[in-house]
Amino acid sequence: MAYTGSFQTRIFAEGGSQYPITMEEWERQARNVLPRRYFDYIAGGAGRELTCAANETAFTRRGLVYRVLRDAADADPSCTVLGTAMSLPVMLAPAGVAELTHADAECGAARAAAKAGVVPVLSAMTSAPLEDVAEAAPEGDQWFQFAWPDDEKLARSLVQRAETAGYRAIVVMGDCYQAGWRPRELAAGFSPFRSAQGLGNYLSDRRFQELAGIDGNPRTSDGLAPDAVANVASTWNRVFTKPTFHPDDLELLRSWTNLPLVIKGVCDPAEASWLCEAGADAIVVSNHGGRQLDNGVAALECLPAVSEAVGERIPVLFDSGVRTGTDVLIALALGASAVMIGRPWLFALAVGGQDGVEHLVECLRTEFTAALALTGHRHCSSLSPADLVASFSSDRR
Structure with a gap:
């Protein structure tokens, strides 16, 4: 076993790294390269951003148990979730309007994910149509986030398009059905959707074109007349999400697709059980990265109870606040099968495009794999709460 991995060896050989190593530096550089209103849209959260802070701080309250008894084999960070093989239990979370960060947007992120062997979850609010993103990285597996529209024909169309395009799962966006109170966006007076971005x-989508009264078959807002853009924005705002969601709705969704159904935004153990009984194939513990509800409970604090309620019935994934490889390990030890990262890959895309996202993933892979070995494990599946002890640090740095 080499003392340093090939990624670390390369950085040493090159005398340093072209791109940031720490998440704090990714964020700092992204702040420098992006227009202020774009950065605040991506980095901002709800209210005083207490939930954002809580999501990250929650990881500091768990300490990892270091072990010395081991075998000599290299740790293997790969996993499989819902039949999708992953070289690392890290997915790119659905994050809308990636064009704010880089011209390659979701297509560049998808190519980076495919090269790194990780899975991106395409946001419902993309700069490029879902078919274009799938075609940009045909060698990689992708999942699709489904924001359930308040129009059944449109809803069914989006799901069927995703299945036809080769996406491997439908992730129902449960954690963003009501606009959160986001002071940074309000202070800037900036919403990308008003100009039909994302x-x-x-x-x-032909059904949406019908609803919005659009002639032709536009794939982006480029070239649309101002009155058409206004109509598109108002139509989208009106039909973006349906007002209700119940476990019984999964039966209807199941009739539209054969893909696995994943429900994102589950923080209540009782809701997790109900969704299991209703036929969900997996759930994601998430509070939308703190962008929706201020003073909310950290998503990580919800993970143990949700995992216990679900048991072995379906996989539990995790999103919100993951910033390091050790964060990944802590979430897996508390019951997650894999985690999602959102703001980190957007910052990396802003700073380095596709190459930046690849570098970010390699940093996470190297740190996570080392942590896996240093806690005495060869595989993700053997992690458990026994690998953690209570810690009372409140400073990540």
Whole structure:
């Protein structure tokens, strides 16, 4: 076993790294390269951003148990979730309007994920249509986030398009059905959707075109007349999400697709059980990265109870606040099968495009794999709460 991995060896050989190593530096550089209103849209959260802070701080309250008894084999960070093989239990979370960070947007992120062997979950609010993103990285597996529209024909169309395009799972966006109170966005007076940014999946959908009264078959907002853009924005705002969601709705969704159904935004153990009984194939513990509800409970604090309620029935994934490889390990030890990262890959895309996202993933892979070995494990599946002890640090740095 080499003392340093090939990724670390390469950085040493090159005398340093072209791209950031720490998440704090990714964020600092992204702040420098992006227009202020774009950065605040991505980095901001609800209210005083207490939930954002809580999501990250929650990881500091768990300490990892270091072990010295081991075998000599290299640790293997790979896993499989819902039949999708992953070289690392880290997925790119659905994050809308990636064009704010880089011209390659979701296509560049998908190519980076495919090269790194990780799975991106495409946001419902994309700059490019879902078919274009799938075609950009045909060698990689991708999942699709489904924001359930308040129009059944449109809803069914989006799901069927995702299945036809080769996406491997449908992730129902349960944690963003009501606009959160986001002071940074309000202070800047900036919403990308008012100019039809991030609406590539809708502009390219024939049912949405019918609802918005659009002629032709536009794939982006480029070239649309101002009155058409205004109509697109108002139509999207009106039909974006249906007002109700119940466990019984999964039966209808199941009738539209054969893909696995994943429900994102589950923080209540009782809801987790109900969704299991209703036929969900997996759930994601998430509070939407603190962008929706201020003063909310950290998502990590919800993970143990949700995992216990679900048991071995279906996989539990995790999102919100993951910033390091050791964060990944802590979430897996508390019951997650894999985690999602959102802001980190957007910052990396802003700073380095596709190469930046690849570098970010390799940093996470190297740190996580080392942590896996140093806690005495060869595989993700053997992690458990026994690998953690209570810690009372409140400073990540």
